Amino acid sequence: MITDAGNSAETAEEIHPVDQHAGRKHGFWAGRSGLVVAGILAAIGTYLTAGILAMDVPEGAKAPGPTFFPTLIVIAIFVLAVLLVVQTLRKPEHVVEAAAEHRFHTDWKSLGLVFGSFLAFALLLVPVGWLISAAMLFWGVSRALGSKRPLFDLGLSLVFASCIQVAFGAGLGLNLPGGILEGIYG
Amino acid sequence: MESLTLLLEGFSQAFTPMNLLWVFVGAFLGTAVGVIPGLGSSMAVALLLPVTFSLDPVGAFIMFAGVYFGGLFGDSTMGILMNTPGGSTAIATTFEGHRMAKLGRAPQALATSAIGAFIGGLIATTLVVFFAPKLADIAVMFGPAEYFALAVFAFIATASVVSDSVIKGLSALAIGLALAIVGIDGISGASRFTADVPQLFDGISIIVITVGILALGEVFHVASRIHRDPKLSAIAVSGRPYLSKREFREALPAWLRGTAFGVPFGVIPVGGAEVPTFMAYGTERQLDRKRRDPQFGKGAIRGVAAPEAAGNATSGTAMGALLALGLPTSATAAIMLAAFQQYGLQPGPLLFERNADLVWALLASLFIGLVVLLILNLPFAPLWAKLLLIPKHYLYAGITVFCGLGVYATSAAVADLFIVLAIGILGFVLRRYGFPLAPIMIGVVLGPLAETSLRNAMMSSGGQVSVLVDSPVTWTLYGILAVVLAYTLWRRITTRARQDV
Numbered sequence: 001m002i003t004d005a006g007n008s009a010e011t012a013e014e015i016h017p018v019d020q021h022a023g024r025k026h027g028f029w030a031g032r033s034g035l036v037v038a039g040i041l042a043a044i045g046t047y048l049t050a051g052i053l054a055m056d057v058p059e060g061a062k063a064p065g066p067t068f069f070p071t072l073i074v075i076a077i078f079v080l081a082v083l084l085v086v087q088t089l090r091k092p093e094h095v096v097e098a099a100a101e102h103r104f105h106t107d108w109k110s111l112g113l114v115f116g117s118f119l120a121f122a123l124l125l126v127p128v129g130w131l132i133s134a135a136m137l138f139w140g141v142s143r144a145l146g147s148k149r150p151l152f153d154l155g156l157s158l159v160f161a162s163c164i165q166v167a168f169g170a171g172l173g174l175n176l177p178g179g180i181l182e183g184i185y186g
Numbered sequence: 187m188e189s190l191t192l193l194l195e196g197f198s199q200a201f202t203p204m205n206l207l208w209v210f211v212g213a214f215l216g217t218a219v220g221v222i223p224g225l226g227s228s229m230a231v232a233l234l235l236p237v238t239f240s241l242d243p244v245g246a247f248i249m250f251a252g253v254y255f256g257g258l259f260g261d262s263t264m265g266i267l268m269n270t271p272g273g274s275t276a277i278a279t280t281f282e283g284h285r286m287a288k289l290g291r292a293p294q295a296l297a298t299s300a301i302g303a304f305i306g307g308l309i310a311t312t313l314v315v316f317f318a319p320k321l322a323d324i325a326v327m328f329g330p331a332e333y334f335a336l337a338v339f340a341f342i343a344t345a346s347v348v349s350d351s352v353i354k355g356l357s358a359l360a361i362g363l364a365l366a367i368v369g370i371d372g373i374s375g376a377s378r379f380t381a382d383v384p385q386l387f388d389g390i391s392i393i394v395i396t397v398g399i400l401a402l403g404e405v406f407h408v409a410s411r412i413h414r415d416p417k418l419s420a421i422a423v424s425g426r427p428y429l430s431k432r433e434f435r436e437a438l439p440a441w442l443r444g445t446a447f448g449v450p451f452g453v454i455p456v457g458g459a460e461v462p463t464f465m466a467y468g469t470e471r472q473l474d475r476k477r478r479d480p481q482f483g484k485g486a487i488r489g490v491a492a493p494e495a496a497g498n499a500t501s502g503t504a505m506g507a508l509l510a511l512g513l514p515t516s517a518t519a520a521i522m523l524a525a526f527q528q529y530g531l532q533p534g535p536l537l538f539e540r541n542a543d544l545v546w547a548l549l550a551s552l553f554i555g556l557v558v559l560l561i562l563n564l565p566f567a568p569l570w571a572k573l574l575l576i577p578k579h580y581l582y583a584g585i586t587v588f589c590g591l592g593v594y595a596t597s598a599a600v601a602d603l604f605i606v607l608a609i610g611i612l613g614f615v616l617r618r619y620g621f622p623l624a625p626i627m628i629g630v631v632l633g634p635l636a637e638t639s640l641r642n643a644m645m646s647s648g649g650q651v652s653v654l655v656d657s658p659v660t661w662t663l664y665g666i667l668a669v670v671l672a673y674t675l676w677r678r679i680t681t682r683a684r685q686d687v
Contacts, residue, residue: 033619034619036615036619037357037615037616037619037621040612040615041357041360041361044361044364047379048364048367048379051378051379055376055377055378056376056377057374057376058374058375058376061373061374061375061376062373062374062645063644063645063649064640064641064644064645064649065374065376066371066373066374066376066378068641069367069636069637069640069641070367070378070379073360073363073364073367076356076360076363077360077364080353080356080357080360081357083353084353084354084357087351087353107409107410107411107412107413108410110409110410110412110413111406111409111410111614113409114405114406114409114586115406115607115611117586118402118586118589118590118603118607118610119607121590121603122590122600122603122604122607125590125594125600125603126600134587134590134591137583137586137587137590138583138584138586138587139583140583141405141409141579141582141583141586141587142579142580142582142583143579144409144412144579145408145409145412145578145579145582145583146412146413146578146579147577147579147580156580157583160584160587161587164587164591168237168591168595173240174236174239174240174595175598176591176594176595
């Protein structure tokens, strides 16, 4: 299994043992990776709790104040997280047999590539500009989803990004960053 | 007959060449997004939201009228031809529809579904025209306690009825509510859960959440299974979709029964059209068994007609509930609500007084949109299936770029791109473990309404909780909710018992 731990660290770590069931007995984690959602809920609950405790409530705020509704949500979140854990432990996802071994597992390589492409797009959009970063995003995602013609894709993605630049930038007046190509076009 | 005059005015506004063009563009794009497997009408609205920013409100909503129904016309096409419904509302249509296609009756199945969607939408929209203003009159009597009851109704019904597991539904709802409370509190001015990041002071934009959960989450989902799932193949369609007179007569009662199932569910918030489509399908199957020559299982035309009409009827009246009550009853309606708020409009009873011209132009456009969609879908359905000739990797690469464009164009803030990425991963994880997504959207959109009305009600009563169940309207709402929950529970128990046998 290829793990892109940096990209989706929390999911990758917890799901990891599930994939190692070839040739030996299923471990405890098999079919129980759903616990990850309970973990996410608990993390959200913890963040909200910290926020409620640290909140700067303006003086004279009428009761029920700004912490009232969030407190209700936090209680609900922790109760649900516990229920999810109980549910997942009692009824694990059915573990797949060898014939259909891959049907229910996640393709971390493709997923990581898509994630990385979008992250790079977010980082590069303003410094490099729409045209190049959007073309790179298109190229990266089509590559991740199994395209086998990198050079053709390169041309296609540049054409696609330029079309959007023209249609939305020039046509509809959206302000897309020019980046390093600023001034050369539009 | 005041409604008719107002509607005619709406038509005169919608019938300018420019606005007709917007309806057409909306219907076209809506169908295109709806046809793609996995992307339903809510995605169509979410992805096309940024396209409308540079339009005036009237033009934008006229375009949305086309998109709104377009997604629903499109999603059954793929279900029939490829056995992969474009959205959850097309699942019921797919059972008999794909059987018909396999038996070489694809044109008839496509025609039945397109005409069914047209009839359902037409009847429902007509009802909205006559009853939405009355609904708005009633809604004026709603105070904070009543609105809170409505929101609770929507929360619980969506979370428990739609999903297979109540805990999963409620968890999704809680995540939605948690996303909704980030930002400056409107009542007290306190900054909440923003970690002092200025970009978060206004809260997380609904567009960021929608694109993240529905669009980017779907792209991640497709990526995670791209080498796993078997390749799909479409059934070739020979000839144009048509129905003979006999087939039309056969389907007609099913269209009408389906519409009857769909209409009430537009106003009852149970998270969209899944419930009525399955109810309509189930009823037709029951009726079919009593006939001399049962058709179900052999490609029954009625099994396609009823759910399709039900789905669009639900969407039609859902628009009425949104306009008159400000209450979104499905994820699609929730995004429409966000679109209204984007233009500083608040759907609800006052909308009919303050923005009458816009409301009636929108209603008129819904009719025009339906006609355009019938023209686009009836003769050209096989052409839409050709969309699948675009290789999957380019299709989803394009969608990803549009996600980035939509989010950045809304706010011009790079921070939103990182937020949408995080939410996209969240959406992927929830999909992977079979959590329903509709409760998240309902939580995000109705969360602020629920909080404000709850706090206002309690402030005015001096902290008395009893104020929440103090009026006949609230009794009725909680009463209906109890009945809905009891029915769901009863159905779960009976189906479980039947499975055991």
